[in-house]
Structure formats: structure tokens, C-alpha cells
Amino acid sequence: MKTTPLLEEHKKLNARLAPFGGWLMPIQYSGIIEEHRWTRSSCGLFDICHMGEFIIEADLAESNLNQLFTFDISSMRPGTCRYGFTLNEAAGIVDDLVVYRIKNNKWMVVVNASTTDNDEVHFKKYLSGKVDLKNVSSGLGKLDLQGPKSADALRKITGAKLERLEYYTFDYFDVLGENIIISRTGYTGELGYELYMPDKKIVQLWQALLSDALVKPVGLGARDTLRLEMGYSLYGQDITGDITPLEAGLDKFVDLKKEFVGKDALLLQKKNGLKKHPVFFIAGSRRSPRHNYRIVVNGNDIGVVTSGSFSPSLEVGIGMGYASQPLAVGERIALEEGNVSIPAVVTRKPFYKNGTARGLKHANT
Amino acid sequence: MQIPDRLFYTKEHEWVRLEKDVATIGITDYAQGSLGDITFVDVPKAGASAKQFKPLAAIESVKAASDIYAPVSGEIIKANSELTAHPELINSSPYDKGWIAVIRPLDVSEKKNLMNPADYTKYVEGLSK
Numbered sequence: 001m002k003t004t005p006l007l008e009e010h011k012k013l014n015a016r017l018a019p020f021g022g023w024l025m026p027i028q029y030s031g032i033i034e035e036h037r038w039t040r041s042s043c044g045l046f047d048i049c050h051m052g053e054f055i056i057e058a059d060l061a062e063s064n065l066n067q068l069f070t071f072d073i074s075s076m077r078p079g080t081c082r083y084g085f086t087l088n089e090a091a092g093i094v095d096d097l098v099v100y101r102i103k104n105n106k107w108m109v110v111v112n113a114s115t116t117d118n119d120e121v122h123f124k125k126y127l128s129g130k131v132d133l134k135n136v137s138s139g140l141g142k143l144d145l146q147g148p149k150s151a152d153a154l155r156k157i158t159g160a161k162l163e164r165l166e167y168y169t170f171d172y173f174d175v176l177g178e179n180i181i182i183s184r185t186g187y188t189g190e191l192g193y194e195l196y197m198p199d200k201k202i203v204q205l206w207q208a209l210l211s212d213a214l215v216k217p218v219g220l221g222a223r224d225t226l227r228l229e230m231g232y233s234l235y236g237q238d239i240t241g242d243i244t245p246l247e248a249g250l251d252k253f254v255d256l257k258k259e260f261v262g263k264d265a266l267l268l269q270k271k272n273g274l275k276k277h278p279v280f281f282i283a284g285s286r287r288s289p290r291h292n293y294r295i296v297v298n299g300n301d302i303g304v305v306t307s308g309s310f311s312p313s314l315e316v317g318i319g320m321g322y323a324s325q326p327l328a329v330g331e332r333i334a335l336e337e338g339n340v341s342i343p344a345v346v347t348r349k350p351f352y353k354n355g356t357a358r359g360l361k362h363a364n365t
Numbered sequence: 366m367q368i369p370d371r372l373f374y375t376k377e378h379e380w381v382r383l384e385k386d387v388a389t390i391g392i393t394d395y396a397q398g399s400l401g402d403i404t405f406v407d408v409p410k411a412g413a414s415a416k417q418f419k420p421l422a423a424i425e426s427v428k429a430a431s432d433i434y435a436p437v438s439g440e441i442i443k444a445n446s447e448l449t450a451h452p453e454l455i456n457s458s459p460y461d462k463g464w465i466a467v468i469r470p471l472d473v474s475e476k477k478n479l480m481n482p483a484d485y486t487k488y489v490e491g492l493s494k
Contacts, residue, residue: 032401032402225427287425288430340423
């Protein structure tokens with residue numbers, strides 16, 4: 001089992017640790033609901049050192065790097081980030097990722113923990129031309145600072161320059177003697193930042209951020225409820241190698257005007273019609289649908305729940321899944337397993353509508 | 366972790382307080398701690414029958430759904446309706462305000478299938494090794 005450089009810190013904080021994608025990670029500290037609410041109201045600190053990072057240097061004119069992504073990396077300004085996918089030839093999602101354009105010829109690609117090794121194989125299989133790819137995952141740590149007060153907490157460490165960071169941009173900052181990338185990105189729907197710090201200074205950064213009374217540690221349990229309230233997909237659960245971005249309803253992260261691996265299969269799927277449709281639902285009570293519950297309409301099984309949980313913000317069950325037919329907002333469904341049947345109503349994402357990710361003044365992402 | 370005297374315990378981490386003609390049941394401090402924040406309890410209905418070690422009620426935490434098993438057989442006399450709106454009472458007060466149901470036991474000899482506080486303490490210690 002792999003561990004992050006923060007394992008001893010988590011133990012000191014009495015975290016409950018559990019395996020996650022081959023890593024021993026903190027699931028909770030004080031409790032999922034309290035950590036969730038603290039992130040929505042103040043600022044949570046997450047150990048995300050398990051995620052993978054690649055540094056790629058390439059000449060876009062003399063390599064096919066751009067074809068690895070469903071979005072156009074050639075039109076990105078240096079200092080910006082973009083979310084999207086890398087696909088297999090059948091258009092299944094190999095991973096969802098964020099690309100950072102560092103310089104004209106240099107990128108950082110941030111990927112999921114459990115898929116890092118497979119991504120490296122996938123990238124190397126398809127890359128050709130003038131391109132150099134390095135897996136820098138071991139040695140590079142990552143902390144996420146998320147919540148409406150995250151700028152107030154982080155500014156004390158970075159200085160006022162932080163204010164210039166817009167949503168989905170990044171810059172270099174001098175922190176604890178290192179020049180590190182900080183991006184205004186995250187997975188909670190709140191104003192927040194992701195900090196990329198070499199492993200050797202991660203403990204020091206963690207302690208410095210936690211010394212602020214605005215900041216509390218938050219585990220992967222609340223990370224999951226926070227992302228689900230936004231309707232964000234979790235790789236390996238909501239999106240996999242067997243699901244295409246069109247089936248997942250994530251078309252806006254796919255640019256069909258450019259070439260990429262999997263595009264032909266995606267165009268064919270678009271032409272032939274989709275057999276899976278994403279569905280988001282709110283349960284009628286605190287009883288919560290769970291992964292693999294059946295989606296039932298008028299007594300017929302029409303799909304499966306991929307993520308379901310109690311929503312600490314809405315105080316009812318919420319979830320997402322796939323159905324064999326499109327369902328209209330407001331339609332009544334049931335989520336069933338064994339003798340449990342949970343009535344629910346089809347809705348739109350996000351479930352939680354007051355997120356501050358795009359700014360404190362325009363809540364509602 | 367609290368393991369009060371004078372209660373009896375199951376391997377599935379329910380407790381039962383056996384009084385004259387009634388048995389009050391709930392889940393232990395260890396159980397609520399392992400489950401984490403409890404978000405839903407499907408409390409049993411008065412009049413329903415309980416069978417020892419068979420599912421009696423459903424309980425959910427943020428992360429998972431699980432069953433509560435009856436520590437003794439009998440008829441359910443009443444259930445804790447407070448838990449519908451405030452399932453977190455089981456976290457804050459597992460042996461008192463978080464009680465789940467009161468059963469009229471059928472068979473006092475079922476007591477021999479339960480653990481006393483000393484045995485349950487040993488049992489829980491064995492689990493955390």
C-alpha cells in the first residue's frame with residue numbers, strides 16, 4: 001500500500017485511514033458532515049499527494065501531443081488550465097484530467113491516482129514526434145485548499161499576488177523557499193486552490209496552512225460528498241473506460257473540431273444515437289441511494305446508480321447514474337435494491353447551487 | 366469507548382438492556398464510531414416481530430447502508446421516532462437518547478447467546494488488533 005508524506009500528520013490528527021486506489025488515505029478526521037460543512041463555509045485542507053502528474057515538453061507542430069486530449073491544448077494561454085479527457089480508440093474514457101500550459105512548449109498534466117501508471121502507458125503508446133514525457137508523480141506532492149475563505153488563508157502565505165488568479169488559471173509563487181505552481185481549481189465547487197509542492201516540503205506546508213484557524217483538515221469522505229453535490233464525476237465510478245464523454249453528458253469538454261484518439265468512435269456513436277444517458281436525482285428523504293442500486297421507472301429497470309450519498313448541504317439523499325432512456329427533469333423514479341425502494345425526482349446538476357468556485361460574488365457555478 | 370455495565374451485547378454491536386418484561390435495544394459506541402455520521406434510521410414499527418440475530422432495522426451513514434440485528438426475539442412495543450429527524454442522536458448518545466426500540470422478549474433463555482460487558486470488551490479489543 002502506498003502512503004503520502006503526510007501519513008504521520010494524519011495519524012497525529014486521529015484520522016480514520018483506509019485504502020483508496022492503492023493508497024492509504026485519510027477518509028475523515030472530525031467527521032464527514034462537519035468537514036463537508038466547514039469546507040462550504042470556511043476552508044478545508046486536503047491531502048491529494050496520491051494524484052499523478054506528468055510534465056510534457058513538446059513542439060505542437062512536430063508532435064501529435066494535442067491528439068491525446070479531447071480539447072485543444074494549442075489554443076490555451078500559458079498560465080491557464082483546462083479540464084477534459086484522454087480516450088481509448090473506442091472513445092471510452094481512459095482518464096479525466098487537467099492540463100496546465102506552463103510555457104508554449106511545456107505542459108503539466110494532472111491525473112487520477114489509480115490511473116497514473118496506465119495513463120503513462122497510454123500516452124507513450126500514442127505519442128510520436130518531438131515530445132518528452134516525464135512522470136513526476138513520485139516526488140511531487142499536492143494539497144487542495146478549498147472553501148470561501150481559502151483566499152484569506154492562502155494570501156497569508158503567498159502575498160497579495162494571489163488575488164490575480166482567476167478561475168482555471170495558475171501561477172508560480174514563492175512558498176517556504178520553493179517556487180511552486182498554485183492553480184485556482186478544485187473538486188468541491190468552492191473557491192479554492194491546488195498547490196503543487198515537492199514532497200520534502202509537504203509536511204511543512206501542511207502544518208503552515210493548518211496553523212490558521214480558518215483551515216481544518218478534510219478527508220476523502222467529505223471530498224466525495226462535496227464533489228457529488230456539484231454533480232462532478234468520479235473516475236472509476238461514474239466514468240470509466242467503458243463510458244464515453246457523450247454518454248456521460250460531458251460534451252462540453254470535447255472539441256469535435258480537432259483530431260484526437262477516439263474521435264472516430266465518438267462520431268459514430270453520435271450518429272447512431274446514445275444507449276446511455278446520465279441522470280441526476282434527489283431522493284424524497286434522508287435515505288440515500290447507493291452505488292449499484294437500480295433505477296426504476298414504472299416498475300421497469302432502466303439503469304444503475306453510479307454514485308449516491310446523503311447530501312450534508314441538502315440533508316436528503318442525492319445521486320447520479322445512467323439510464324437507457326433520457327429522463328426529464330421532474331420525472332419520478334425509484335432507486336431500488338433488495339427490499340429497499342427510495343422514491344426520487346430527476347433533477348439537474350449541480351445539486352448544491354451556492355458554490356463559490358467562480359468567485360464569492362457570483363455563487364452558482 | 367463506552368461499554369456500560371448491566372447491558373448485554375451482540376457480535377454485530379447491538380446492546381440490549383433487559384428489564385422485567387421489556388428489552389431496550391440500540392447500537393454500541395463502537396458501532397456508531399465505526400459507522401461515522403449517521404444520516405438515516407429506518408425505525409421498526411410497533412407491533413412488528415423481532416427474531417434474535419435477524420435484521421430489525423436499517424441504518425445509514427454518509428458512506429454506507431447497513432442492518433441492525435435484533436439482540437432478542439419478541440414483539441416491538443415502541444420505537445424511537447426522534448431518530449427519523451435526528452439520526453445523529455445515535456452518534457452523540459448511543460446508549461441513551463439514541464435507543465432504537467423496545468421489545469417484549471419471548472424467550473429469556475436467549476440471554477445465553479449474548480455477551481456480557483467483559484466479554485464484549487474483549488471481543489472489541491480483538492477486532493482492533
